[in-house]
Amino acid sequence: MIESYLLKNIAGYIDGQWVDKADSGETTEVFNPANGKTLAEIPYMAADETRRAIDAAKAARANVPDVKTRREWLEDCVEALTEEKEEIGRILCLEHGKPWKEAQGEVDYAASFFRYYAETMEDALAPQKLEEEAKNCKWTIYKRSIGVAGLITPWNFPIGMIAKKIAPALAAGCPVVIKPATETPLTMIAMFQIMHERLDLPKGMINLVMGSSKDIGGELMSNFDVPVISFTGSTGVGQLLVEQSKDHVKKLSLELGGNAPFIVLDDADLESAAENLIANKFRGGGQTCVCANRIFVQSKIYDKFSKMVVDKVKALKVGDGMDEDIDVGPLINKAGFDKVHDHVKDALSKGAELVAGKHPDELDSDKNLFYPPTVITGVTHDMKCCQEETFGPLVPMIKFETDEDALKMGNDTVFGLASYIFGKDEKRAHKIISNLHFGHCGYNTGTGPAAHAPFGGMLHSGVGREGGEEGLMEFVEAQTVPDGS
Numbered sequence: 001m002i003e004s005y006l007l008k009n010i011a012g013y014i015d016g017q018w019v020d021k022a023d024s025g026e027t028t029e030v031f032n033p034a035n036g037k038t039l040a041e042i043p044y045m046a047a048d049e050t051r052r053a054i055d056a057a058k059a060a061r062a063n064v065p066d067v068k069t070r071r072e073w074l075e076d077c078v079e080a081l082t083e084e085k086e087e088i089g090r091i092l093c094l095e096h097g098k099p100w101k102e103a104q105g106e107v108d109y110a111a112s113f114f115r116y117y118a119e120t121m122e123d124a125l126a127p128q129k130l131e132e133e134a135k136n137c138k139w140t141i142y143k144r145s146i147g148v149a150g151l152i153t154p155w156n157f158p159i160g161m162i163a164k165k166i167a168p169a170l171a172a173g174c175p176v177v178i179k180p181a182t183e184t185p186l187t188m189i190a191m192f193q194i195m196h197e198r199l200d201l202p203k204g205m206i207n208l209v210m211g212s213s214k215d216i217g218g219e220l221m222s223n224f225d226v227p228v229i230s231f232t233g234s235t236g237v238g239q240l241l242v243e244q245s246k247d248h249v250k251k252l253s254l255e256l257g258g259n260a261p262f263i264v265l266d267d268a269d270l271e272s273a274a275e276n277l278i279a280n281k282f283r284g285g286g287q288t289c290v291c292a293n294r295i296f297v298q299s300k301i302y303d304k305f306s307k308m309v310v311d312k313v314k315a316l317k318v319g320d321g322m323d324e325d326i327d328v329g330p331l332i333n334k335a336g337f338d339k340v341h342d343h344v345k346d347a348l349s350k351g352a353e354l355v356a357g358k359h360p361d362e363l364d365s366d367k368n369l370f371y372p373p374t375v376i377t378g379v380t381h382d383m384k385c386c387q388e389e390t391f392g393p394l395v396p397m398i399k400f401e402t403d404e405d406a407l408k409m410g411n412d413t414v415f416g417l418a419s420y421i422f423g424k425d426e427k428r429a430h431k432i433i434s435n436l437h438f439g440h441c442g443y444n445t446g447t448g449p450a451a452h453a454p455f456g457g458m459l460h461s462g463v464g465r466e467g468g469e470e471g472l473m474e475f476v477e478a479q480t481v482p483d484g485s
């Protein structure tokens, strides 16, 4: 069992109180994916607890303080995340399995969202006067908080994902009801402990319910008092939420699945492209929505580039994220492991060649969740690893001939989240970028989202943006006041 001074309560949090038992009395376990050991037993909550949290959040609306006080909350969070970085990172590392240094980096990343919104919120939320006078009216546009926000987060960035939602929600003045992923609730509980102790929040301003995704999600979606939902997760669940939200016409911000193309043109700096690919692909063990999923390499450089990638992949160290110098941790659960396994088997059965990693016949998720970093060449677009997001440490290399082919294959997916392109000729690369239907397109970099820049998907990858002023506006409604006096 996990011991931490930030986990005095292994509990939900409703109306300013820790709630350590679910109404049903049921509990569920949190595991360390590196060794299968139980870290904690958490209450398994459902619709009734969610309703109480929503009621408390609704009542808190009357007590939401002005923008200056809210900015101080965000500043306090930056300070707390900085001071508690090591311990939060440790909890994160234990329940997610990602390498220690990545877990520590994620805490910094989370702090950057609180910092960015603290620095920019007052200007962004200031009423706007319209210069032009129409019909002898002066116009003022107020930026009003939408109301109670439901925030649903996945397990792959246990602190990063909540930071990019809760920082703008609190900045905008929205009380929140949060549902963390069942796999990784402990980092969130630690964050609540910090906010409980350090921030002078009105009761009901922040609420945490965990347990049944279906029942908690169902209540958040069907409750009139939650007008805005921010969700990060799979496209399937996102589609369900859209359906469930229709009765009350909620504002939805959905960051869903991806199928990122990583295009390497024949004039690219190959060493830099290979380095960026490794850093991008193996972050979180390949379990991020911005990880390159399909690697398109122009025929002239295909063999050379593949070899460079294979050499780097073979040097990666796999193990428990808590151990020193680990590059790749375990997959989050058996289903995650089995999906990668299935994609590799499918590709090999259709003619791909395994050039780094182990043959799937040697691997079994019942033994452990460490999937060896794997490279396959001779990949074609009909294989499962190109059609679906693998979400694991697999690098499938696809050969292409012309720029038009790269564009056509890159866009040959319903998803549109992240994409990457490497090539020295800017004009040539930008011609492709301008036609790629992806919300994020790294040019000569595998860098993902950042606090100051809007990030989000097109098509089946979602609606709305996180980060930047756009991320704040997801929690804000413009109210237009023409004044004829």
Ligand code: ADP
Pocket: 152, 153, 154, 155, 179, 180, 181, 182, 213, 214, 216, 217, 218, 232, 233, 234, 235, 237, 238, 240
């Ligand atoms: P992932 O594959 O990343 O786990 P999911 O979409 O399954 O993606 O999960 C993302 C988040 O959505 C998690 O917090 C999960 O518990 C939650 N979730 C899963 N099913 C539902 C649902 N029916 N309603 C609301 N939230 C859900």
